[in-house]
Amino acid sequence: MQTYYRILSILILCFLVSSCSQEEDSISPVNPNNPNENTEGCTNSEALNYDENATIDDGSCIILGCTDEEAINYEPDATDDNGSCEYSNANLLNGVWNIVSLEYSTEIDLSDVPKVGTLLGVQTISGEASNAGEWIFQYPNYTYSNNLNFTTEPITIIAFDVPGIPIDVSSNGNWTLVNDDTTLLATDNDTNLESSFTIISLTNNTAVISGIVPFSQDIMGLAVDLDIEMEMILEKE
Structure with missing residues (x-):
């Protein structure tokens, strides 16, 4: 009977070790040379909220300018209108x-x-x-x-x-x-x-x-x- 429990304990231990190993494999390794390579944020250097450490753009950039397509100084990259639009x-x-x-x-x-x-x-x-x-x-x-x-x-x-x-x-x-x-x-x-x-x-x-x-x-x-x-x-x- 003791032999049975010893074998069962070994099997459970092996199962736990295997599960931990799979979880570790599913996590992307962090590059020690660039720990911020997976940091989300605004990557546009022209934006008000530009994040120099961000590597993945999350669409949060705030760019002031003229957003009216009818204006002569329309800025297609602008996200927030700053009242600068000019018209002919x-x-x-x-x-x-x-x-x-x-x-x-x-x-x-x-x-x-x-x-x-x-x-x-x-x-x-x-x-x-x-x-x-x-x-x-x-x-x-x-x-x-x-x-x-x-x-x-x-x-x-x-x-x-x-x-x-x-x-x-x-x-x-x-x-x-x-x-x-x-x-x-x-x-x-x-x-x-x-x-x-x-x-x-x-x-x-x-x-x-x-x-x-x-x-x-x-x-x-x-x-x-x-x-x-x-x-x-x-x-x-």
């Missing part, structure tokens, strides 16, 4: 803009008005208007449409009270930017007339542009052709 004026114009206010000025020649034309002569019409429609720019297609319309302020010419004149210069067509993106050229598809606007200021949300808009209309039997100077304040929807 063409990119900024893209979208729907409300014409919240405008100032206008033009001269109208009334010398052809029967009987009183010589008294009226050339008159200046100027004033302000609000909520004058919207302007839609599409980029990169470079097409536009607008429903620019407003009514001039009533004026008094000599002894005559002249009511406000409805102005509608809605159009659609193509646009482009020239002069280092500071001048907007809009070409009407129907008339092929080109209007030029100076971009005074332009941000993601607001724009101020000025230019001359041609206007033709029959008013009280009188053919009126005007070049209206406008300075418009726009806000993006």
